[in-house]
Amino acid sequence: MVITVCIGSSCHIKGSKQVVDQLRDLLSRNSLDDRVTLTGAFCMGDCMNGVCVKVDEALYSLKPENVEAFFETEVQSKFNVKDIKGETVKSNG
Numbered sequence: 001m002v003i004t005v006c007i008g009s010s011c012h013i014k015g016s017k018q019v020v021d022q023l024r025d026l027l028s029r030n031s032l033d034d035r036v037t038l039t040g041a042f043c044m045g046d047c048m049n050g051v052c053v054k055v056d057e058a059l060y061s062l063k064p065e066n067v068e069a070f071f072e073t074e075v076q077s078k079f080n081v082k083d084i085k086g087e088t089v090k091s092n093g
């Protein structure tokens with residue numbers, strides 16, 4: 001998985017550096033930093049809705065306040081699988 005955070009000027013003003021720092025921290029705390037590539041890109045053409053973040057090719061609009069919720073639903077959940085009892089466990093792949 002590749003997460004690309006817009007670091008263009010409009011998104012920068014809206015807190016892209018904070019979003020990057022939060023994502024880096026969340027990836028590290030969840031031991032996903034070796035499985036997810038965090039990178040930056042200049043203007044993604046949707047400045048009005050920044051901070052713009054792409055997960056692979058899907059575009060999201062984030063604020064520092066909703067990074068954690070975004071991380072749980074769009075990142076962390078992708079690495080969890082249901083085991084036979086329906087409990088969520090971390091996959092090895």
Ligand code: FES
Nearest residue numbers: 006008011044047
């Ligand atoms: S500066 Fe981020 S979309 Fe334009």
